[in-house]
Amino acid sequence: MVSVSEPPSELGLSDDQLLDILYKMMLARATGQRERMLNRMGKAPFAVSGEGHEATQVGTAYALLPGKDWVVPYYRDIGVALVVGQTVRDLMLEFLARGENVSSGGRNMPSHFSDPKLRIVSGSAPVGTQILHAVGTAFASKLRGLDEVSMVWFGDGATSEGDCHEGMNFAGVHKLPVVFVCEHNQYAISVHWTKQMAVENVAVRAEGYGFPGVTVDGNDVLAVYRAAREAVDRARRGEGPTFIEAKTYRLVPHTSDDDDRRYRPREEVEEWSKKDPIRRFQAYLEEHGLLDAKTRDKLAKKAAEEVDAATDYAEKAPPPDPETALRHVFKEEEGE
C-alpha cells in the first residue's frame, strides 16, 4: 500500500488547503452524524452516511477541478459532494426530502447527490451502474477534445457487478480520462470482502484492462490525495484511466436499516476506530505544526454551526407539492 510520510509541502498543497481538507472531512462527519441522529428522532425514514470514509472521499475529490470535472458519486459520498461544492444545506434539504432540494426535489432517497451546475451526476440505487455513466462522460470529453476528467466512486461490493467490468474495459479500450475510485470498506452490507473476491487487492484487475491500478491506505487523506492527483493528471494528459483502491472502513452500520452487530465483531470496529481518518489527519497536521487545539476546536465549532443552520433551514422548508410527483417524466415544454 502506498502511504504518505513526507512533509505536506511535497504534495503542492498550501497550508490553507490542508486545513480546508481537514474541515471538509469534519463537515462530512458532522453532517452524517446529524443525519443519523435525525433519523433516530423519527424525522427521516432513512439515513446513509460515510463516516470513516472521509479521507478517501475528500482526498480523491480534492484532486478535481470543481465545475469542470465530472463527479459520479454513490450513496456514501457526502464528503465528495461537499468538496465539489454542495452545501450542507443542499444535503439537508435532500435528506429531509424537501421540495427545494436540488438533487431530486424529494424524489430520490437521501444521499443520491445530483447537481447539474456542479456536474454531479444524479445517481440511482442499483450498485455499480454509475461506473458506466462516468465512462460515458469521459468518452464525451475525449470525443469533444475537452480536457475534463471524470471521477467515479463505488464500493468493494460494486466491483462484482458486470457493469464495473464493462465500464473498466470500455475505458481501457478508449483510453478515457476517467478515474475509478473503489472505497474498499471490506463489507458489502454484511458480506465480507473475502466472499466478494478472491484477490487481496482488487486494484490488480486494472492490469487486465490495460491501465494502472493502485492500492492506497484509504484512511490517510494525503496518500489518497496523492494517488488521485496522479490519476487525474494522467487522465488530463490523455494517458487514460486509473483505478484507485482505497482501503478503509465504515465506522457505522451500512444504513439506518442495518444492525452491523450481526456481522462485525465489536473488536474489529474498535480497532478501526483507532485508525479514524480525521483524528489521524489532525495528529499529522499537529505534528507538522499546522494545527493546534484552538484551531481544531474552532473548525469543529464551525462545522457544527454549519450543520445546525442547514438543519434549521431544511426543517422549516416545505415538502414538495404532491402534484409535482407527475412532473419531469419527460422534458417539459418551456413555461409548462
Add this chain to the structure above:
Amino acid sequence: MVSVSEPPSELGLSDDQLLDILYKMMLARATGQRERMLNRMGKAPFAVSGEGHEATQVGTAYALLPGKDWVVPYYRDIGVALVVGQTVRDLMLEFLARGENVSSGGRNMPSHFSDPKLRIVSGSAPVGTQILHAVGTAFASKLRGLDEVSMVWFGDGATSEGDCHEGMNFAGVHKLPVVFVCEHNQYAISVHWTKQMAVENVAVRAEGYGFPGVTVDGNDVLAVYRAAREAVDRARRGEGPTFIEAKTYRLVPHTSDDDDRRYRPREEVEEWSKKDPIRRFQAYLEEHGLLDAKTRDKLAKKAAEEVDAATDYAEKAPPPDPETALRHVFKEEEGE
C-alpha cells in the same frame, strides 16, 4: 505462448488417441463445410461453423471425461460436440431442424448443441450467458462433493460481457472446478480484438480473480490439449478454475449471413490458412512417424462418408410436427 514441441508420448496420449484427435478435427471440418454447402444450396437458412478452430475445440474437449464432466459450448463448437459424443447425424438433424434432433427438436438455431445424457448444456444465442451456467454446474459438483469438471467455451468478444466477469469472479471466490476456454479468433464478427480489449492477452485477467490464466497457440492441438489437461486435473484436484486463452482464427465468415471481405484483408486470411490446425497436426504426426498419406486419405474418406450418411439420413427425416411448437414451455405431466 505455450507451444508444444516435445514428442507426443510426453502427453500421455496413445497413438490411437492421437489419430482419433486428428479424425475428430477432420470430422468437425467436414461437418462444418457440409453445413455451409447445404446452406448455399438453399437447404437451410443458416450455418455457423468453427473451421479453423478445430485444434482449440478438440484439444480442450479431449481432456474431459465424456458423460461425467459438464460441457457448456457455444455456437462455434462442432468440434467439442463431436469429441464428447454427439454424432454427425445428431448435428445434421439439428442443422436441418428435424423433429428428431436431440438438441432442440427444431426449436433452437443450428449449432446450439444440447444433449442431457452427454451433459452438454443447451445454449442460447446471447453471447457469454453460458459462462455462468458452467460456473453453476461446477458449483453444484463442489457442493455435492462430486469430482466432475465443467468446461465452458466462448469467444474473445464474449470476454467483454458482464456475465464473463461475474462468472469468473464467482468461480474464483468459490474455487470451483471449472475451466474457461476462450477461443480467441481475433474478431467478434467484424470487430477486431483491439477494439474489444486493451490487453495483448486476455488471460491475464484471471489473476484478478485469483486463479491462473494461460495463453496457448490455439492452432496447436497438443499445446491446447496439454493446457486443458492441466486445467482439468487441477480442477478435479479441487484447486479451482483455470482460464485458457487459445489464439486461433476462423477461416470462414462469421456465419452464413456474414461477408468477411468487408473487414478482413484477404492476406490475413491467407496467412492464417497456412497455419491450418489440421494440416499442421498432420505434418506433426507424419514427422513423428504416426501418419502416412494412406492413413490420412483413409481418415478423410471415413469423415466424408460419415458426413454423407448423416446428411442423407437427416435430409430424409421429417420436420417437426407443427403442433409441437406448443409443447415443453413447462414440464409436461407424464404421459402428456
Add this chain to the structure above:
Amino acid sequence: MAEKTMLEAVHDAMFDEMKRDPRVLVMGEDVGGGGVFRATQGLSEEFGPDRCIDTPLAESAIVGVAIGASLNGIIPVAEIQFADFIHPAMDQIVSEAARMRYRSNGGWGCPITIRAPYGGGIHGGPYHSQSVEAIYGHVPGLKVVCVATPYDAKGLLKSAIRDPDPVIFLEHKRAYRLYRQDVPEDDYTVPIGVAEVKRKGKDITLVTYGMMLHHSLQAAETVQAEDGVSVEVIDLRTISPLDKQTFLKSVEKTGKALVVYEDNLTGGFGAEVAAIIAQEGFEFLDGPVTRIASPDVPISPYASVLEEFVLPNPEKIAKAIRELAAY
C-alpha cells in the same frame, strides 16, 4: 397452529423445504447473515453455510449460477435483495431460465425459484419500491407468484420450490409484517396458478393481488358499510399461469369488473386481466372494465407526500368502486 407474519411464513417455507429435501439451498446477497429483511434468518446456522450462500454482489451471477446448479441436481432458491435490482439478471431470467426447457425440447429443466421483495409504500423511493410482475408475467416459461398473505406465502413458496420450472416469487414488502394469520406448522401447499375469492360479493368483481389486496378489502368494507355496494374481491396470487376462470365466473355474476394494481397503469399486468375480461367476458359486462393503478411515473418518489399521491390506496379504490357501481 401459530400466528405468523408473511415474513415468518416465507422463512418457514424455506426452512421446511431445506429440511425436507437436501437438494434445496438458498443463495443471494447477505442471506448468510439472515438477509436484509431477515427472511433467511438462522438457515445458515441450521443447514450450514454451504446451503445458505452469500454470493458476490452480482444479480446476473446469482441467477445464472442458480440455473447451472439446477441442471446438476441442486434446487436453488435465489434471493434478489429488492425486486428493483432484478433488472441486471433480466437476460439470465428471460433468455436462459425461461427457455431452457423449451429450447432443449424438454431435455433440460430449470427448477429454480427467484424470490424478490417488491412493492412500494415503505418510503423506499424509486429504487426500493418497484413492481416487476408485468415484465415477467409476459415471459413464456416463467411462473410468477405475487403473494400478500402469510398462509398463501408459505403454501405457495413451497409449491414454487417444488416446481420443476422457474418461478419468480414476489413478496410484497409492505405486507411482510402487516398482520399475523394462522399458518399451519404442518406441510401444506397452495397450488400455483389458482386464484382465490378473498371476499364474496355480488355487485362488482374486483381483481387484484399483492398489497392492493389489503387495500381493496378495506375499500370493499367501506363501500359495503357506507354505500351498500357488495364487492367480490379476487386475489390472483399467481399471475402466470393466470387463473382466468375464477374472475370470469365472478364477472358473469356481477357484470362489472374493477382491476386494481399498484404498478404503473400503462402496460401493467392488470391490462392483461382487463383485456381478457373485455374479450372473454364481454357478454357479461354491464359497465366499462375499470382499472385503478399508479400513474405513469417511477414508483415511487421518496417524499411521503409524493408517494401517497402516486400509490393507490383504499380511498382511491373506494372512489372507483362507487363510480363503477353507479354506472
Add this chain to the structure above:
Amino acid sequence: MAEKTMLEAVHDAMFDEMKRDPRVLVMGEDVGGGGVFRATQGLSEEFGPDRCIDTPLAESAIVGVAIGASLNGIIPVAEIQFADFIHPAMDQIVSEAARMRYRSNGGWGCPITIRAPYGGGIHGGPYHSQSVEAIYGHVPGLKVVCVATPYDAKGLLKSAIRDPDPVIFLEHKRAYRLYRQDVPEDDYTVPIGVAEVKRKGKDITLVTYGMMLHHSLQAAETVQAEDGVSVEVIDLRTISPLDKQTFLKSVEKTGKALVVYEDNLTGGFGAEVAAIIAQEGFEFLDGPVTRIASPDVPISPYASVLEEFVLPNPEKIAKAIRELAAY
C-alpha cells in the same frame, strides 16, 4: 423523391442527423463496418470512426456509456444488434435512462436513442425474433417507437434523435426490405406519439403496429374482397406515448375492435390497447375486444413449420376479422 426500403430510410435518417448536428453519433457492435443489417453503412467513412463507434460486445456498456455521454453534450444513437440482446442492458435502460430526468427533478436529461431490429418471421429462432416493446412500453420515462414503413421510419427516427428523452426505436427486421416507398430526400419528421389510419374502413377497427401492419392490411383487402367487410387499420407507430384518441375515435365509428400484435398474447402491449378500449370505449362496443397474437411460447422456434405455426399471418387475421364481423 426516391423509392427506399425501410432499411435505407433508417440509414438515411442517421446520415442526415449526423450531417445536421455534429453532436450526433452512432455506437454499437459492428456499426463501424456498416452493421450486420448494413443500416450504418458508410457512416464511418463519411463522418469518421469517432462518430460511428464499434463498441466492445457489451450491451449494458453500450447503453450506460451512451447515457453518460448524453449528459456531456453528445447525442448518441446506440444500436443493439438484435432486440433479443437488449436484456443485458435492461437495468441501464429502466433504472438509469428512463429515470434520469425524473429522479433529478428535471435537472438532467438523457437524449439517447436506442435502435434495435426486432421481430420474427426470418428463421431467426428464439434469439433473433423477439418482440420487446411490451417491456419498455410499460416503463415511464421511455418513449417507444415500432416502425414498419420506410416513410415513417425516416421521419420517426429523426424525431427520436432530436427528442430530449430516451427513445427505444424498434425496427421490424422482416419489414426492412419488404418493399420500397417514396421517401422524401428533404428533411421531414413524423411526430412521436401519433398513430396513423393506414386504411379507412367502417365495420371493424384493427389496431396494430410493426410487421403486423402489413399482414393486417393484406387481411383487410382479403375480407373486403371476399366478404365485403370494411376494416379500418390503425398503425400505432409509437406505443409510448400512446395515441389512444385515434383508435378510440375509430372504435366509436365501427363499434368493433381487433388488436393484432406479433408478441406473445399474455401481457403483450396489445393488452393495454384492449384494456383502454374496454374502459374508455366501452359505450361504443358492439362486440368483444378481440386480440390476435402469438401463443405463449418463445418467439419463435427455428424450424419453418414451427415458426409459421406460431406467428400471426394474414390468414389468421382474416379469420379473426370474419368472426368478429359476424358477432
